[in-house]
Amino acid sequence: MLFGVFLTLGVGVLSIGLRSFQNSYLQKAGALGILVATYLAVYFISGSWIWGLAAAVGWLFLPWLEILTRIRALRLPKEKQLRPKSPPSSDTFPALSDITREIEDEGFVHVGDAGWDWEDYRQFFRLFYREEDRAQAAICLNEQHDFSFYYLRISSRARDGTAWTTWNYPLSYGLKLTPLFRINRQRADRSFWQLYQSHREFLRRNGVDPAQIDPLDEERIESEMEKDLRDQIAHNIHKGVLKQTATGDVKYSWRGMIYLWCQFLVDLVRL
Structure with a gap:
C-alpha cells in the first residue's frame, strides 16, 4: 500500500x-x-x-465543463467594428510597455490602438507597422470576466488576399480560420524577436516575394482587421461551427462545441 x-x-x-x-x-x-x-x-x-x-x-x-457552461452561453456580435481604444491600465496589462519597446526595437512603428467591447468580453489591439518589409504586428489582449490573456501576431498580407501570419496564441483557437489565412504557430513563451525571425523564415520557406506584400497604412490596417473578423464569423457560420440567434448575434452550435473539444485534444498531443 x-x-x-x-x-x-x-x-x-x-x-x-x-x-x-x-x-x-x-x-x-x-x-x-x-x-x-x-x-x-x-x-x-x-x-x-x-x-x-x-x-x-x-x-x-474535463473541457466539457466549461464548454457546457460558459461557452454554450456565450454570445458574440456578427459584426465586429473596431474603434480607437485607450490602452489598459498597468494593473490589467503590466507587460504592455515592455512588449511595445521590444517591438519598436525591431523597427516597427506604433500606428494606433483599437479594440471592441461586447457585454463582458473585451479585446484590445496595439498595432504596429514596418515599412521595410510591409509587416504588420499586433499586441492582442483578450478579457472576459476575470480571465485574460495576450498574444503577439505578425502578418504579411499578399496582394491576392493571403494573410501569412505568425502568432503565439496560447490556447486552443476556438474558430476555424478562413482559407486565406496561413498560420505559423509558435510557443507562447517566444519573444517578439523570435517570432519575427520565425515569420521571416516562414515567408522564405513558402516562397513569398516581398514584392507580393501589399503596403498598408493605419486606416487600411484597421479596415483589413475588421474584414478579417467579419469573414471569419461568416466562414464559421457556413461551416456550422457558429449559428445565428434570433436577436442577430452568433453562438456556438453543437458542432462548434465538439470542434472546440477536438481542438483541445489536438493541442494536448501537439509537440
Whole structure:
C-alpha cells in the first residue's frame, strides 16, 4: 500500500514540476504524467485497472465543463467594428510597455490602438507597422470576466488576399480560420524577436516575394482587421461551427462545441 502511495506521489510531483518548465516537450510530458498519476491513484484505491483507466481518460473530457457552461452561453456580435481604444491600465496589462519597446526595437512603428467591447468580453489591439518589409504586428489582449490573456501576431498580407501570419496564441483557437489565412504557430513563451525571425523564415520557406506584400497604412490596417473578423464569423457560420440567434448575434452550435473539444485534444498531443 505504501509503495502505491509513494509511487503515485512521486509521479504526481514530477509531473507538476515538468509542467512548470517553459519547454513544450517537458510540459507535454508533465501532462502525460498527470494522467499516469491519476491512473495509479485510482488503481491502487480500487484495485481495478479499468477504473484507473476511466479516471485517467476522464481528464480528456474535463473541457466539457466549461464548454457546457460558459461557452454554450456565450454570445458574440456578427459584426465586429473596431474603434480607437485607450490602452489598459498597468494593473490589467503590466507587460504592455515592455512588449511595445521590444517591438519598436525591431523597427516597427506604433500606428494606433483599437479594440471592441461586447457585454463582458473585451479585446484590445496595439498595432504596429514596418515599412521595410510591409509587416504588420499586433499586441492582442483578450478579457472576459476575470480571465485574460495576450498574444503577439505578425502578418504579411499578399496582394491576392493571403494573410501569412505568425502568432503565439496560447490556447486552443476556438474558430476555424478562413482559407486565406496561413498560420505559423509558435510557443507562447517566444519573444517578439523570435517570432519575427520565425515569420521571416516562414515567408522564405513558402516562397513569398516581398514584392507580393501589399503596403498598408493605419486606416487600411484597421479596415483589413475588421474584414478579417467579419469573414471569419461568416466562414464559421457556413461551416456550422457558429449559428445565428434570433436577436442577430452568433453562438456556438453543437458542432462548434465538439470542434472546440477536438481542438483541445489536438493541442494536448501537439509537440
